[in-house]
Amino acid sequence: xxxxxxxxxxxxxxxxxxxxxxxxxxxxxxxxxxxxxxxxxxxxxxxxxxxxxxxxxxxxxxxxxxxxxxxxxxxxxxxxxxxxxxxxxxxxxxxxxxxxxxxxxxxxxxxxxxxxxxxxxxxxxxxxxxxxxxxxxxxxxxxxxxxxxxxxxxxxxxxxxxxxxxxxxxxxxxxxxxxxxxxxxxxxxxxxxxxxxxxxxxxxxxxxxxxxxxxxxxxxxxxxxxxxxxxxxxxxxxxxxxxxxxxxxxxxxxxxxxxxxxxxxxxxxxxxxxxxxxxxxxxxxxxxxx
Amino acid sequence: xxxxxxxxxxxxxxxxxxxxxxxxxxxxxxxxxxxxxxxxxxxxxxxxxxxxxxxxxxxxxxxxxxxxxxxxxxxxxxxxxxxxxxxxxxxxxxxxxxxxxxxxxxxxxxxxxxxxxxxxxxxxxxxxxxxxxxxxxxxxxxxxxxxxxxxxxxxxx
Numbered sequence: 001x002x003x004x005x006x007x008x009x010x011x012x013x014x015x016x017x018x019x020x021x022x023x024x025x026x027x028x029x030x031x032x033x034x035x036x037x038x039x040x041x042x043x044x045x046x047x048x049x050x051x052x053x054x055x056x057x058x059x060x061x062x063x064x065x066x067x068x069x070x071x072x073x074x075x076x077x078x079x080x081x082x083x084x085x086x087x088x089x090x091x092x093x094x095x096x097x098x099x100x101x102x103x104x105x106x107x108x109x110x111x112x113x114x115x116x117x118x119x120x121x122x123x124x125x126x127x128x129x130x131x132x133x134x135x136x137x138x139x140x141x142x143x144x145x146x147x148x149x150x151x152x153x154x155x156x157x158x159x160x161x162x163x164x165x166x167x168x169x170x171x172x173x174x175x176x177x178x179x180x181x182x183x184x185x186x187x188x189x190x191x192x193x194x195x196x197x198x199x200x201x202x203x204x205x206x207x208x209x210x211x212x213x214x215x216x217x218x219x220x221x222x223x224x225x226x227x228x229x230x231x232x233x234x235x236x237x238x239x240x241x242x243x244x245x246x247x248x249x250x251x252x253x254x255x256x257x258x259x260x261x262x263x264x265x266x267x268x269x270x271x272x273x274x275x276x277x278x279x280x281x282x283x284x285x286x287x288x289x290x
Numbered sequence: 291x292x293x294x295x296x297x298x299x300x301x302x303x304x305x306x307x308x309x310x311x312x313x314x315x316x317x318x319x320x321x322x323x324x325x326x327x328x329x330x331x332x333x334x335x336x337x338x339x340x341x342x343x344x345x346x347x348x349x350x351x352x353x354x355x356x357x358x359x360x361x362x363x364x365x366x367x368x369x370x371x372x373x374x375x376x377x378x379x380x381x382x383x384x385x386x387x388x389x390x391x392x393x394x395x396x397x398x399x400x401x402x403x404x405x406x407x408x409x410x411x412x413x414x415x416x417x418x419x420x421x422x423x424x425x426x427x428x429x430x431x432x433x434x435x436x437x438x439x440x441x442x443x444x445x446x447x
Contacts, residue, residue: 040395043385043398045385045387045393046387046388047385047386047388047390056387056388112417113417114417115417134395134422135415135420135421135422136420136421136422174388175388175389176389188387190389196400197399197400201399202399204398204399208415209415212397212398212400213395213396214383214395214396214398
């Protein structure tokens with residue numbers, strides 16, 4: 001029986017409490033910081049050598065799907081009723097709406113040093129020290145909406161431009177792809193500053209603080225954001241069922257391609273787990289979105 | 291379609307931990323390769339560049355001393371150039387995108403035309419009194435453990 005991932009705005013007070021408590025519990029056990037380390041370790045940029053399994057490549061979606069499942073397993077070992085909720089940033093768009101409430105993730109960082117000082121993840125509460133950060137601050141940071149040069153969250157229309165693309169991904173399978181569902185959703189563009197940020201990337205930038213750096217997993221909103229991104233993959237698969245709803249590329253790039261050995265084809269093992277993208281395409285037996 | 295996700299152990303299991311450990315060791319090894327500085331403090335043109343990029347910078351930006359130099363790593367992983375950048379003496383890892391722009395570990399989602407702009411953008415994200423963590427894990431660039439090696443590898447600048 002598949003479990004349900006819910007819109008965070010529809011969680012009951014008890015569900016909110018259980019979700020937060022499970023996060024605090026795995027943080028205390030040291031499990032959470034392992035997720036931070038994994039995300040840092042697998043961030044390979046496409047102008048560098050090496051296999052890109054997590055970002056700037058077609059396996060962006062299956063990599064994060066599997067990453068979320070691992071987190072969900074850890075939470076469920078603490079409280080089996082917990083599932084990862086999603087944050088629909090096309091609807092809950094203000095700095096005071098969910099998930100930025102005191103009974104969920106707490107609010108914005110304070111202007112002085114961007115320190116989150118409200119909610120369960122505030123440093124003063126003692127449950128959420130940042131041990132695997134890029135900067136030396138031990139507290140969680142946020143800069144919702146980027147105060148010094150405000151930006152808006154992606155709109156429903158922008159998300160629709162990604163969902164409407166019937167092709168999963170295209171050559172050269174990196175951050176420069178102008179076509180294909182994957183990069184339109186991942187959100188790498190060209191040009192200056194926020195004009196180059198779309199969908200997934202723009203949300204990281206909008207939250208700011210920890211979420212804009214390599215250790216973005218330190219902010220638990222990472223999971224709510226990526227659950228919503230994951231939901232888009234499911235929606236895209238359903239919408240284009242009669243077209244070409246499969247992960248691409250189906251086969252590894254040829255010997256003369258600059259992308260050979262640098263991306264994960266549909267049936268190739270995806271580090272660090274060794275599962276292949278096609279094994280992550282249908283998760284309807286594990287969970288569904290409500 | 292087979293979904294193994296439910297049955298595969300999660301992140302803390304030995305296989306994944308070993309993979310992380312290998313990557314961390316690879317990064318330490320890369321640091322130990324002691325890159326040879328090819329640039330002086332005086333900004334000058336990057337070797338082989340078309341004149342657009344400087345090969346070093348050293349300035350005070352928003353009260354922070356930012357320094358960068360294009361270096362040529364030696365040893366078994368030699369080849370290409372990399373930027374070695376510090377903010378108030380603490381290393382900042384830069385990564386290159388295939389369009390030739392630069393990202394940093396502090397600001398992963400905006401990319402900039404030059405390493406100097408990417409470094410300034412990283413400073414913009416630092417709060418008062420905040421510093422980069424020493425030995426902050428860098429992007430470990432794949433199985434070879436190469437770090438921010440942009441110049442000659444599939445870059446279509």
